[in-house]
Amino acid sequence: MTHLPPAEAPSRTRIAAASLIGTAIEFYDFYIYGTAAALVLNTAFFPEMDPLAGSLAAFSTFAVAFISRPLGSAVFGHWGDRIGRKSMLVVSLLVMGLSTVVIGLLPGYAVIGVAAPVLLVLLRFTQGIGLGGEWGGAALLATEHAPPGKRGLYAMFPQLGPSVGFIAANGLFLILGSALSEEQFGEWGWRVPFVASLLLVVVGLYVRLKISETPVFQAAMDERRIAKVPFAGLVRHQWRRVLLGAGAMVIAYTLFYTATTYCLAYGTNTLEIPRTTMLALTMIGVVFMAAGTVVSSMVSDRFGRRRTLITGTSVAIAWGLVMFPLMETRSVLLVGVALAGALGLMGLVFGPMGAFLPELFRTEFRYSGASVAYSLGGVLGGAVPPLVATGMQASGAGVLGVGVYVSAMAVLSLLCLIALPETGDETL
Numbered sequence: 312m313t314h315l316p317p318a319e320a321p322s323r324t325r326i327a328a329a330s331l332i333g334t335a336i337e338f339y340d341f342y343i344y345g346t347a348a349a350l351v352l353n354t355a356f357f358p359e360m361d362p363l364a365g366s367l368a369a370f371s372t373f374a375v376a377f378i379s380r381p382l383g384s385a386v387f388g389h390w391g392d393r394i395g396r397k398s399m400l401v402v403s404l405l406v407m408g409l410s411t412v413v414i415g416l417l418p419g420y421a422v423i424g425v426a427a428p429v430l431l432v433l434l435r436f437t438q439g440i441g442l443g444g445e446w447g448g449a450a451l452l453a454t455e456h457a458p459p460g461k462r463g464l465y466a467m468f469p470q471l472g473p474s475v476g477f478i479a480a481n482g483l484f485l486i487l488g489s490a491l492s493e494e495q496f497g498e499w500g501w502r503v504p505f506v507a508s509l510l511l512v513v514v515g516l517y518v519r520l521k522i523s524e525t526p527v528f529q530a531a532m533d534e535r536r537i538a539k540v541p542f543a544g545l546v547r548h549q550w551r552r553v554l555l556g557a558g559a560m561v562i563a564y565t566l567f568y569t570a571t572t573y574c575l576a577y578g579t580n581t582l583e584i585p586r587t588t589m590l591a592l593t594m595i596g597v598v599f600m601a602a603g604t605v606v607s608s609m610v611s612d613r614f615g616r617r618r619t620l621i622t623g624t625s626v627a628i629a630w631g632l633v634m635f636p637l638m639e640t641r642s643v644l645l646v647g648v649a650l651a652g653a654l655g656l657m658g659l660v661f662g663p664m665g666a667f668l669p670e671l672f673r674t675e676f677r678y679s680g681a682s683v684a685y686s687l688g689g690v691l692g693g694a695v696p697p698l699v700a701t702g703m704q705a706s707g708a709g710v711l712g713v714g715v716y717v718s719a720m721a722v723l724s725l726l727c728l729i730a731l732p733e734t735g736d737e738t739l
Contacts, residue, residue, distance in 0.1 A: 327468040329522040330453040333404055334472025335479070336511045337445040340411040340438065341376070342473075342480040343504040345572045348372065350484075350579070350586065351501045355419040356428045375432055376439030377693045380686035383443020385542055388679030391448055392541035395524050395532075396455070396678065400448040401516060407441030408512030410434050415505025447669075447682030454669045455525035455739060460612060463735070466665030467608035473661070474601035477571070478594055480504060485590045527739050531674045541676040545683070552671045553684045558727030559620065560668075560688025562627050563661040565720040568693050569713065570596060570653035573700040574638065577710065582641050592643070596650035603658025611663035617733045620667065623659035624725045630656055631717030635710040653717075660724070670734035677739075692720060 352372070383403070391399040414434050420427045449469035457465035483504045491500040531537060538544045545553065571593055578589040603623075611619040630652055637649035664685075672680030700713040 323465070325522060326453060326456045326465065329400075329518050330449045330465075330469040331472055331475065332515050332518050333400060333445060334449045334469045335475040336404065336472075336508065336515045337407050337442050338473045338476030339480045339511060340407050340476075340505075340508050341442055342477050342571075343411070343484070343508070344376070344414070344435065344438070345568070346481060346484050346575065346590075347501050347505075348572065350575070351497055352431075354497060355501070356431055371698065372428070372432055372435050374693075374695070374698060375435045376442065377686075377689045379436045379439030380443035380689055381683055383440035384447060384682035384686040385443075385679065386440070387444025388447060388676070388682045389541055391444070391451070391678030391682075392538060392676050396448050396451050396528055397519070397522060397524050399444055399678070400452065400519050403441050403444035403448060404512060404515050404519065405441075407438055407445060408508055408515075410437040410441060411505050411508045414438075415502040415508075443682060443686045446685050447678050450665045450669050450681060450685075451528075451678055452522065452525060454666050455527035457666075459738075462666040462670070462739075463608045463610075463612035463616070463663060466669075467605060467662060468665075470604050470608060470662050470665040471601060473567070474597050474604060474658070477597045477600075481590050481594050481597075483507070485587060485594070488587050488590065527674055536675055538675040541679045542683075545672070545676040545679045549672055549676070549680055552731070553680055553687070555727045555731050556668050556671055556680075556684030557687035557691075559724050559731065560664060560685055561692035561727075562624055562721045562724035563657055563664065564689050564692025565717055566627060566630075566653045566657040566660070567600075569700065569717055570634075570650050570657070573713070574650060577700070578638065578646060582638065582646075584641065584643070584646065588643060589646075592647045592650050593654075595647060596654035599651045599655035600658040600661075603655045604662035605658075607659045607662035608665065611666065611735065615733045615735045616663045616667040616670070617728060617731060617735075619663050620660055621725065621728050623656055624721055624728060627656045627660065627721040628718045628725070631714045631719075631721060633714075634717065635714040638710065667734055670737055670739070671731070674739065 356372075383406075387399045387403055414431065417430055417434065418427060446469065449472070450466055453465040453467075453469055454462045484501075487500045487503060488496060575589050575593060578584045578592075579586050607619050607623060634649045634653055637645045640646070668681040668684055669677055671684070699716055700710070703710070703712045703716075
């Protein structure tokens with residue numbers, strides 16, 4: 312077996328930077344689309360529809376990327392388990408980043424007609440494929456480099472990517488919303504964050520090209536323990552863990568996209584809270600999410616992934632019933648509490664997942680297993696909540712039903728976690 316000499320082993324700082332910056336960029340790209348879908352895409356690409364139907368159509372294009380993510384996970388997972396983690400991280404970053412830039416340059420319905428929403432859906436589908444391969448590679452980069460007893464700490468860095476990416480995305484939207492008129496923002500201002508992602512991709516590529524292959528995968532290569540068709544082996548040997556891992560992820564996605572994508576549109580359009588105020592409150596909430604991610608990741612090294620996740624998920628069941636009564640007060644303070652609580656809990660149940668999902672699977676198909684479980688959880692937890700919530704609002708069911716839906720998803724995740732084993736003490 313060939314090992315890297317100590318002098319060549321990457322430092323924790325380099326591992327942290329390579330795993331964090333990629334997920335931060337990927338989630339920045341994803342979030343600017345979610346924000347644009349809530350604020351402007353309905354009028355730019357679906358102007359022939361009434362406002363509510365246009366919002367539903369915009370959120371449907373948002374959901375497309377979640378549907379394509381499992382496909383991206385399977386493709387990138389296959390090659391990540393066949394030829395290595397590093398190369399797939401570079402390719403996934405390019406696929407996601409370039410799709411985002413082209414969306415920012417895409418003419419609207421007024422210029423090219425029905426071709427505009429069609430191309431938007433295709434680009435969104437490609438975005439999802441890129442993100443489907445991104446997270447699993449970043450999580451494995453961290454966990455497979457981590458020393459014993461510190462996998463939760465190392466895996467914290469890719470899990471902070473959503474917080475960093477969201478703050479960057481919404482911060483830029485907040486600046487643009489304050490500096491531009493409504494007409495300027497609707498005409499061209501919303502495009503700036505999409506085009507700006509090109510600079511971030513260049514930085515991300517530079518950092519990732521400097522990192523080495525993970526020692527765990529290198530050892531598997533040296534020992535010829537590489538599966539010819541990793542996905543087939545995954546389905547044959549660990550399909551149950553894929554489904555349970557996906558179910559465990561559902562509540563993290565549900566909390567996040569309900570608190571951000573749906574609540575941004577609901578707070579702005581229905582509660583008539585100024586857009587800049589809602590963006591600022593959401594950004595404050597994401598700070599709580601980052602804090603929750605750090606705390607739970609580190610705690611999971613001491614008390615175990617499963618126990619930490621079960622605790623956070625149990626609290627989320629109750630919070631789903633509290634969140635929207637707080638929103639309905641229209642008090643800026645209480646709306647902020649509702650968002651901070653939901654996003655803080657999202658951090659608590661998201662942080663340990665960076666180590667937990669990779670630990671569930673064997674090295675031969677770890678990239679495939681962790682990525683597919685993560686992405687399948689996103690289909691139900693990320694794509695569905697904005698659609699369900701908007702549909703409930705359109706049918707007159709009210710937002711309290713949305714809170715019940717959040718709690719129900721937490722119950723689903725709790726049951727899946729109970730069925731899964733503790734993984735913190737297992738070797739990779």
